[in-house]
Amino acid sequence: MVSKALVVGVYQRKAEEIARLGVELVVLAPPAWRDRRGVQTLQTRHTQGYILHALPIRFNGNFHLHYYPTLKQELRAIAPDVLHFDEEPYNLATWHALRLAHQAGIPATFFTWQNLYRHYPFPFSAFERANYCAVRIAIAGNQDAAAVLRRKGFAGEIALIPQFGVDPEIFAPDAPVMPITTEQPLRIGYAGGLLPEKGLADLLHACAALYGEWHMTLAGEGSELTALQHLAATLGIQI
Numbered sequence: 746m747v748s749k750a751l752v753v754g755v756y757q758r759k760a761e762e763i764a765r766l767g768v769e770l771v772v773l774a775p776p777a778w779r780d781r782r783g784v785q786t787l788q789t790r791h792t793q794g795y796i797l798h799a800l801p802i803r804f805n806g807n808f809h810l811h812y813y814p815t816l817k818q819e820l821r822a823i824a825p826d827v828l829h830f831d832e833e834p835y836n837l838a839t840w841h842a843l844r845l846a847h848q849a850g851i852p853a854t855f856f857t858w859q860n861l862y863r864h865y866p867f868p869f870s871a872f873e874r875a876n877y878c879a880v881r882i883a884i885a886g887n888q889d890a891a892a893v894l895r896r897k898g899f900a901g902e903i904a905l906i907p908q909f910g911v912d913p914e915i916f917a918p919d920a921p922v923m924p925i926t927t928e929q930p931l932r933i934g935y936a937g938g939l940l941p942e943k944g945l946a947d948l949l950h951a952c953a954a955l956y957g958e959w960h961m962t963l964a965g966e967g968s969e970l971t972a973l974q975h976l977a978a979t980l981g982i983q984i
């Protein structure tokens with residue numbers, strides 16, 4: 746399994762659970778991944794039952810053009826029965842990995858969250874078409890992503906599997922949840938990237954129009970933090 750998402754320690758629980766099923770698993774992840782939220786260095790919080798290696802990466806932070814220059818040598822050394830490349834099919838990294846897997850005779854699959862139908866410019870459209878032909882099974886995070894695969898012509902089998910689940914050891918209530926009554930303020934929460942595509946500006950506008958008392962908590966990092974603070978001040982609310 747090759748996944749830049751598994752630089753995050755809590756996500757590595759997925760690999761532990763796969764290994765518990767009896768899978769002899771090797772996970773390759775970059776030493777760090779850079780995006781608009783900053784740099785996330787490879788963590789080693791959950792590494793029981795499988796092997797985790799750092800894999801050199803080129804064009805770190807470029808979502809569409811990054812790739813792993815030593816992946817060919819890694820595949821030759823590991824000789825896996827199957828390669829799960831945890832990346833979208835329109836990216837260079839996926840095309841590069843699936844091409845190497847095909848050359849080595851290794852069955853492979855990719856993962857997609859893309860639930861919006863989009864046309865990509867060359868060469869990404871070519872990567873996408875080639876990757877659709879390179880795998881017999883694709884993994885989609887939800888039904889909308891599966892529908893996009895079909896609409897774009899993917900003819901293979903599709904497995905609906907969300908990329909990561911929820912760890913009940915972390916996300917568990919400290920006390921019994923009390924029902925909300927009219928005497929309690931409405932509680933609104935968001936945890937994730939503070940990015941334009943998340944629609945948080947729309948959320949602030951919607952909350953500002955609410956009647957009655959309410960409390961909202963936004964937890965995350967990203968390029969929109971300052972803009973959201975300014976918008977909240979303009980709307981007369983605090984975050």
